[in-house]
Amino acid sequence: MKIIWNVFCKIFKYGINILNLIRITISNIILLILIIIGITTYINIQHNKQIIHPSALVLNIKGIIVDKPTTCTKFQQISKHFLNINQSDIQENSLFYIVNILRQAKNDPNITGLILSLKNFSGGNQSSLEYIGKTLLEFKKSGKLIYAISDNYNQSQYFLASYANKIYLTPQGSVDLRGISTSKLYYQSLLKNLKINTHVFRVGAYKSAVEPFIRNNMSSQVRHEENIWINQLWDQYLNIISCNRNITKQQIFPGINTIFNELYNMNGDTANYAYHKKWIDKVESRFDIENEMKKIFGKNKKNNSFNAISMYDYKLQESNKQQHDNNQIAIICIQGTIIDGVNSNNISGSVGGDTIAYQIRNARFDPKIQSIILRINSPGGSVHASELIRQEIIATRNSGKPVIVSMGNIAASGGYWIATPANFIIASNSTITGSIGVFGIINTLEESLDAIGVHNDEVSTSPIANLSVAKALPVEFKNIMQLYVDTSYQYFIKTVAKFRCKTIADLDQIAQGHIWTGSDAIKHGLIDKIGDFDDAISKAVELAHLTQYQLNWYEDTANWIDVLIQQMNRIFYSTTIKKTYNHILFLNINEFAKIHYNNNSNPFSCIWNDPKHCYALCTDYVQYN
Template sequence: MFLMIKSFIQNIWKIIYKILRYSIRTLHLIRTVIINIFFIIFIVISVGVYLNLRDSSASLSKCSALILDLSGIIVDKPVTYSKFQKFSQHLLNTNKPNAKENSLFDIINILRQAKNDPHITGLILSLKNFCGSNQTSLEYIGKALREFKESGKPIYAISDYYNQSQYLLASYANKIYLTPHGFVDLRGISTSKLYYKSLLNNLKINTHIFRVGRYKSAVEPFIQDQMSDHVRHEETKLVNRLWDQYLQIISINRNTTTRSIFPGINNILNELHRMQGDTAAYALKNKWIDEIASHFVIENTMKEIFGSNKQGTSFNAISMYDYNLIAPAKKDNQIAIICINGPIVDGPDIPGSIGGDTIAHKIRSARFDPKIKAIVLRVNSPGGSVNASELIRLELIAVRDSGKPVVVSMGGIAASGGYWISTPANVIIASNSTITGSIGIFGIINTFEKSLDTIGIHSDGVNTSPISNISITTPLPTEYINMMQLYVNTSYHYFINTVAESRCKTTEDIHKIAQGHVWLGYDAIKNGLIDNIGDLDDAINKAIELAHLKEYQLNWYENKINWIDVLIQQANKVIHTIIINLLNHYVSLINFDNNIKINNSNILQFSWNDPKNCYALDLNYSEQL
C-alpha cells in the first residue's frame, strides 16, 4: 500500500514537473521573442535614422526649393513632439498628413535658416493638407515669409483650393497659382457654441453656477439656450475686428483694397452667376490669385526655375519635414522659453491641457539654473483652474524677485487664467489679434439627485455638519452654496487686486475693464493690460535688454521623451501602418476632418479639477481661423 501511494505521488510530481518545465520554456520563448522583436524594431529605426540623415543632407542640390507642405494644425507646443517622427515617415512609408501637430517655432526657424541657405533658392507653399491655426500664429509665420521674400528668394503658392488660413499664408507669395477647377474659400469669421439648458432640464440635472462678471460667458451654455444680448454684442465686435484685420493683411499683401478682397457675399454670388460659376476665373479677376494653370504646367514652370531632379520626375525640392535644422552654438548665457499651450488644470500635465505643477516645476528649475538669465513665458491659453494659475504666478514672482527678468509673449489667446499667470511679468507683449483680458471667475457644480430619483435611486445618510457630505447624488446645502459664492467673490477680488498692483492701477480702474470682458491686443494696450504690441521675437529682444546680454542661447523647456517612449511610438506606428495598408486594399476610407469643422467650445472636454471648483477660464473663442 505504501509503495502504491509513493508511486502515485511520484507520478503526480512528474506530471507537475513536466508542466512547470514546459511552462518555463514557453515563458522563456515568449520573452525571447518579445525582446528580439523590440531589438529588431530598434535596429530598423536606428538604420532608418542614419539613412534619413544621410539621404536628406545628400539630396539637397545647389538649386532647390523648400516646400512648406504643412500638414495638420500649427500649435505653439505639440502634445507629443519627437524628432523621430519625421524619420518614421520615410521608414514606414506613412503619409505626412499623419503629422497632426506642427510646432510654430520650428516653422519659423526653418524659414529663417532657409532664407540664408545658399542651397535653397526659393519657397513653395503647398498648403492643401494644412488645417489651420490662430490668426496670431499665421501673422507670425507671415512675418518670416516676408523676411524670406525680402532676401530676394521667390515664394510660389500652389494649390487646388485655399481656405482662409491657407490663403492668408499664400497671400505673402510672389505668385499664387490655382488649378482650373479650384477656388478661394473666403467666408468670414464666426463664433459658435452649443447650449445645454434644455438638455440638462430634460435629464433633471441641477446645475449650480457661481460667477462674478457680467461678461463671464463661459457658463452661459449651462444656464441658457441661446447667447445673451450683451455677449452677442461683444462677440460681434470681436469677430468684426478680427475679420477687418485679416482683410487688411490680405489687401496689403495683394496690393489691392479690402473691398476688392471681400466685396460681400451677395456681390460674390452675383458675379459668380455672371461668370457661370467659374470660381477660378473669379479669383483671378478679383486679384485673389495670379495665374490659373494645371499641375502639369505648374510642374514644368517649377522645373525651369529650380531644375529637374535626378529622376527627371519633378523639380529640385526638399520638404520642410526633411530639412534639417542646424543646432545653434552653445553659450553660457541662456534665455528659458517656457510654453503654456492649452487650458490650465490642477496637478501635472494631461493630454491637451497644461498642469500647474508641471509648469511650476519648469519655472523653478529655470530660477535655480545659473545659466538661465531670463525667462520668456509663451502663453497661449484660455486659462483654467484658479489654484493652478496662482501656483504658476507665485513661481514667476519668485523668478522676478531673484533678479531674473520675466517677459510674457501672448499667442492667439491669453485670457482669464492665461492673463492671471501673465501679471508678474516685467513686460507683457501681445499681437494685435491676441484675445486677452476676460478677468472674471466662475464655479460650476452639477448634481444628479433628481435624475436618480426618476429611476428609483435615492441617497440618504447622517453627517456631523451640513457640508460634510457634498456629493453629486444629493442636493447642495444652502451653506455650501453660500461658501462657493464666497470663494468666487474672493477669488475675483484677488484677481483684480493682483492685476491692479501689477499694472499700477486702482482696483476701480481694473473692475471697469474686467467682469469677464474680452479684449483684442490693440484694445488691451489702450486699457493698460499689456505693454507692447509684438511677437515672440520682440519678447526675446526685451528679455535680452532687461538681462543685459550680449550673447545668448535659447533654452526651450520641453517635456523630454525617453527612448522607450519613442520605441513604443514607432512600434505602434508599424502596427497601425500595416493594418491601414491592409484595409486600404478593401475599403476606401474618407477623412471627414478636412470637410467638416465644428467651431464649439471645449467645455465638456475640460478637466474640472480645481480643489475649490473656481475657474478663471474663457472657452468661447476658437483658436483656429
C-alpha cells in the first residue's frame, strides 16, 4: 500500500510540475506576443512620420539594390531602433520600392527637392541604376531640384549622382572611377593537389561556367568574348554620365595613366581634380553644404539641420486594392540561381523551380489575373527546374493569358531558357543574356581517399548500380551523362528556335554559350524590345486589352523562424565580424565583402542539385569597383 501511495504521489507531483511548466510557457508566449505587438506599433508610428513642413526627400540608400529583398523589413527596423545596429553593408533595398518612392515624391507638394546621400550605398547592377536614373530624370522634369552630397563617390554612387542638378564633394573627397571587370577563381591546380577528379560534360565552346574546374586561367575564346561585352557596358556607363554632365566621355575617363599624370600635376588633390574635370559642381565642407541646404529647404529647429525626411521614413501610399480588383497583372520575380525543388528557407541567391512554377500556376487559374510579368534576374541553374518553369509558362500562354518577360541585370542560360515561350521579351541595353549552352559536372574523390588509405570495393549487377564520389566514375555513366547534356542542348536550341522563329542552324551560330548584352540580343532576335519594367507593364496592359489595372506582386511565404535566424545572423555580423574588419587599416575586407555580396560567380557557392546533373548556368558577373 505504501508503494502504491508513493507512486501516486510521484505521479501527482510530476503532473503539478508539468501543469506549472505549461502555465509558465503560455504566459511567456502571451508576453512575447504583447511585446512584439508593442514593438510593431512603435515602429509603425516611427515609420509613418508626417511631413509638417515642405522638406527635401533624402535618398540615403543603405546597402545594395535588388529586385526582390529576402530580408524582413520589420526585423531590420527592430534591430535599428532597439539594438542600435547599423546593417547598411548587408541591407537589401527593393528597386521597385525606390522607384515608387521617387515617383510619389515627384507629385508630393510637401517634397520640394531631392538629396542623394549615397555614402552607405554599396552598389547595384547597371540595369537597376539606369532604371532609377530614368526616375530621377522624371523628378527633375517636374521642376524639383536634385542635390548629390558625399565625401566620396564610387562608380555606382557617382552614376546616380550624375543625374543631380548639383553635385557636392568635401575637400578631402574623391570620385573613384576605375572601369569594370569580370573575374573568377580557377581551381584546376587545387583540385589536382587534393587528388579530386573533375568530370565535365558540356556543349558550347563559349560555356565558361565549367572553366574554373578544368583550367587555371581563362580560355582565349572566353577572354575575347568577355572583353567585348564588358567594354560595351563600360561604354554605356560613360555615355550616360557624359550626357548627364554635358561633357565628353574623354573628360569622364581619359585613361588611368592620364588620370594619374593630371592628378600628379595637381599635387594629388582629388577633390579639386574632380571639380577641374567637371565631374562635380562644388567643393565645400559639410558645414557649408548644410548651410546651403538650410537656405534651400528651410531650417529645422528641432535638430538644427534643414527640413528633410529619409526615404526610410517617407510613407509610400498604398493604392486602392479594390478599385481594379478584377483586372490584375501578376508580377513574379525570379531572382538568383534556379535550383531544383522549392524555396525551403528563403536563402538569398537562389530560387526554387517548384516555387516559381507554383506561383505561375496560381496566376494562371486566378480569374482576377489577366496577364503575367516575369521579372527575371537570374543566371540560370538546374535544367530540370528551368524546364518546369518553362512548361508552366507555355500552359499559361495557351490558356489565353499573355506572359511578358522583363529582364533585369542578367537573364542568361537557364534564365533565358525560361523566357523563351513568353509572348514578349524586354531587356535593357546592359542586360546580360544568351549563354545558350548546357553542362554537367561531377567530382569524385577516389584518389584522395586512396592517398589516406581508404579504399572502395563492391559487388553489383551493373557498372552504374552504385554511383559514389568515393570511386571512379564508370565509363558507361560518362557516356550517359554526355548524352544527357547533348540532348538538353539540342532541346534548348530547338525550343528557342521555335519561339523566336529561327532555324536551328542560324540559332546554333549565336548559341554555343555566347553571352550577349541586350543591345546585341535584339540584333540577333533573342529579345523583342529594349526597355525597362515600365515597358513591360505597358505591354502587359496592351496584350490583355486593359484600360485600368492593378499590380499584384507575388511574394514568398517565409517561415518566421527562418527569417528570425537570418536576421540574427546579420546582427551577429554587425556586432562582431564587422567590427573586426573595420580595425584592419590597410586592407579593408569589409569593402571587399560589399563588392562581392550576393555574387554567384563562384561555382562552389552554387547549389548543384539537378536530378540529371545538367545545368544551364552563366557565371559571368560584372564588378564595378
